[in-house]
Amino acid sequence: MFTPDLFAPEDDDAALMAQLRQVLHQHAHRYYVLDAPTIPDAEYDRLFKQLQDLEARHPELAAPDSPTQRIGGKVLEQFASVRHAVPMLSIRTETDTEASGAENFDARIRRELGLTEADPAIEYVAEPKFDGLAMSLRYEHGVLVQAATRGDGEVGEDVTQNIRTIGQIPLNIVAPALGTDVSSLPPEGARFALGRPGGKTYPLVPPVLEVRGEVYMRRDDFEALNDRQRQRIAAGERGEKTFVNPRNAAAGAVRQLDSTIAAQRPLSFFAYGLGEVTAPEAGGPRWQTHYDMLQTLKSWGFPVCDLVNVAHGATELVAFYQSIGQQRDGLGYDIDGVVYKLNSLALQRRLGFVTREPRWAVAHKFPAQEMLTTVLGIDVQVGRTGKLTPVAKLAPVFVGGVTVTNATLHNEDEARRKDVRVGDTVIVRRAGDVIPEVVSVLPDQRQGNPEVFTMPHQCPVCGSVAVREEGEADYRCTGGLFCSAQRKQSILHFAQRRAVEVEGLGDKLVDQLVDAGVIHTLSDLYRLGFTALVNLERMAGKSAQNILDALEKSKHTTLPRFLFGLGIRHVGEATAKELARHFGKLDAIMDASEAQLLAVADVGPIVAKSIRTFFDQPHNREVVEQLRACGVTWPEGAPAPVAAQPLSGKTFVLTGTLPTLDREEAKALIEAAGGKVAGSVSKKTSYVVAGAEAGSKLDKAQELGVAVLDEAQLKEMLDGGS
């Protein structure tokens, strides 16, 4: 690890500053680009402060590439214009969002290169299309001298101050020789070829180098930023707002005239191309392929996306498109498609440009995940547990690959925060399998003054009182199974594929059955007769028989499916499986104490309590009995062998207030681990667990020589320590 003592006090300040800058550059690269810091943050901060102090003492030694420039500085009146030495082009978009878009591109390139079917597959580079904003970074002799936005492609804006605040962007390209001791690096200003495992060497940094790429904001950074913004708004700070999506937040940050504000907006960068670069004839690098060029940029310290890949021919482009499409929702950042580029730079030159787009590249988009539409109404839906959810009814819109007509507004606070009103133009988002949501309203599109939405205080379905418990985000209908909406949802939950699975029993049919009063409780399902079914609207004899067959089939299920199907709050599929494995039999689960439930992997205090509460309700037990009586069965097993429990044979006495656990929780945890809890201290007591303001029990323990634990020690024992 780097030690500050490297600098003897007699070293002259200029040399010290140079060395500090170099060391800080190294660590910034490790921290921001490689995600592998080698010194603690506090150590970095200390060195940074040391440099700041020196710079304050020696303004004449200030440098634009000093790491201290990353925190922002003066406030600009406006951005200066920058004429790009090489225009920043855009790329043609392949609008076909099917995988065949890749085939179209390959066919076109082959045609333009005059290839026939007999010729081999073409080599491409396939990259994600990052959803941020294009940036051109100009380095002269390795030092970042200018950062400019794309603008109209010819002239952009000088946003250097703001871009310097991005930790991932090198201010000074000193190729970081990783794994080498910092103190052994060459002096600042030296440029050198980098050796890499495998003997590959990379070109020297040329005198002029423009790196182009995308400035973007990571999703987690975006969420954290918006959380901070919400706190500011709540604290009454003026002029603060939340951002609609990471791209808008990134664009806003880049265009901040006050760079200290930009410095607080966490931005990232991916390099994907070049602008002006010293020609090979003048000593600049000579690359054969685009991929090779990206590798060099990486070796110089620029972030290059790991997903970038070489692909041969249409088949591999299609595979790339599909693979990235699948990974899209799980990436840490937004992408809106992929980009294919001819890998050979010679072939790129041969194809050249049409108007302002290169012939050798194409953007292949994914279906958009955000679209504009109009709100036709706002409904409140009632879920299985009585939760009321405000839902915007939308003019149909194609988003995320499907037509969407409903989008959730989540809950009262969210609906109020977004202030969605009937008639509004809104951004709707549907990403992956997540239910569509309203992201935000376009306020200037609002016509007139439509009514503000308020949550009803009564269930819109059964009229029961709806309550919002303290600390909860949701209103809940208190009607329970009296509420037909909750009944319907419970039935659908029970009949779903992951539960007992009644094929063909969908929401339309359940609506009909419940509305017609044919079904009141779950077990009524198994009392359905052919006549009752066939008398429903749009129900043919064949379909009715299919439903009856499916019901019959569903009677033979498994304990985890049945348990999950009961719809106990907080009991998902995984928990149901664990419960079944642990107890083996339903009756054992129904009768288990909270402490016994806590012994199940996956079950914490909230879940244990919820299970207990569920089976404490006579009507829930009745439902279980009725289902069994109707012939619903599953194989039951023996309880899983109990592992040797860490506290078995031990007796505990609790006294005083523990820092995090209350008395009941501590007791449950001890019991779940096989221990006993007693009310008073005796010679038989194994341990006294003492918290703040422990009283006479602690005195007694000391008198009798009983071991005393604090909460941390108890927790250690619970985890299996001695």
Ligand code: IVH
């Ligand atoms: S290459 C000459 N590669 O998409 C080709 N662009 O019009 C220049 N973009 O706003 C662009 N990811 O900022 C390229 N991997 C990628 C990209 C990418 C995102 C953006 C770029 C520009 C637009 C292209």
